[in-house]
Amino acid sequence: GDSVTQMEGPVTLSEEAFLTINCTYTATGYPSLFWYVQYPGEGLQLLLKATKADDKGSNKGFEATYRKETTSFHLEKGSVQVSDSAVYFCALLPLTGTASKLTFGTGTRLQVTL
Amino acid sequence: NAGVTQTPKFQVLKTGQSMTLQCAQDMNHEYMSWYRQDPGMGLRLIHYSVGAGITDQGEVPNGYNVSRSTTEDFPLRLLSAAPSQTSVYFCASSSSGGAKETQYFGPGTRLLVL
Numbered sequence: 001g002d003s004v005t006q007m008e009g010p011v012t013l014s015e016e017a018f019l020t021i022n023c024t025y026t027a028t029g030y031p032s033l034f035w036y037v038q039y040p041g042e043g044l045q046l047l048l049k050a051t052k053a054d055d056k057g058s059n060k061g062f063e064a065t066y067r068k069e070t071t072s073f074h075l076e077k078g079s080v081q082v083s084d085s086a087v088y089f090c091a092l093l094p095l096t097g098t099a100s101k102l103t104f105g106t107g108t109r110l111q112v113t114l
Numbered sequence: 115n116a117g118v119t120q121t122p123k124f125q126v127l128k129t130g131q132s133m134t135l136q137c138a139q140d141m142n143h144e145y146m147s148w149y150r151q152d153p154g155m156g157l158r159l160i161h162y163s164v165g166a167g168i169t170d171q172g173e174v175p176n177g178y179n180v181s182r183s184t185t186e187d188f189p190l191r192l193l194s195a196a197p198s199q200t201s202v203y204f205c206a207s208s209s210s211g212g213a214k215e216t217q218y219f220g221p222g223t224r225l226l227v228l
Contacts, residue, residue: 043204043219102217104156
């Protein structure tokens with residue numbers, strides 16, 4: 001079945017450091033890929049998405065490129081801020097599936113310090 | 115426009131008790147889902163609905179019931195609570211099916227079963 005694998009956390013960075021959170025997936029065909037963010041005490045919010053190979057999703061300084069050849073969707077940000085501290089989830093939606101059936105990774109906690 | 119709302123925010127139950135977690139959305143979305151979030155396991159789909167009167171099972175449906183009598187509401191019922199159901203529960207909705215749709219999440223209900 002479909003699956004998403006994320007790097008283990010927590011990731012601790014100093015403010016203004018470069019961020020990479022790795023995400024790889026296993027799925028039939030070409031799914032859509034998503035990054036969701038969960039701030040402390042809140043629900044999940046969509047951060048960015050890509051719906052076909054080589055697409056780049058971007059939002060709030062975060063970027064991720066849909067790499068079909070490596071089945072990856074790594075999240076990057078050039079300069080993190082303390083306010084970016086949160087849990088980040090990579091997820092996929094099969095091409096033939098319904099919007100209701102997202103498959104999530106286990107999440108990666110990011111802690112940014114001054 | 116409140117988006118997706120969930121009640122209660124926090125609940126403590128004794129083993130064997132029943133309860134209903136409420137979820138409502140005011141975006142006229144057809145698709146609604148329930149997920150549970152457990153440490154180290156990401157989010158797992160419990161049940162979902164593609165429209166009023168239509169529900170189906172997700173990855174971990176045992177011990178939970180759902181119904182969808184209106185477009186707006188999608189309650190999740192625990193028939194006889196067990197400690198294994200201690201978790202954070204998220205409701206989500208999206209406007210339609212398809213690989214490009216974005217799901218919108220509620221703030222979550224934290225459930226503790228003693």
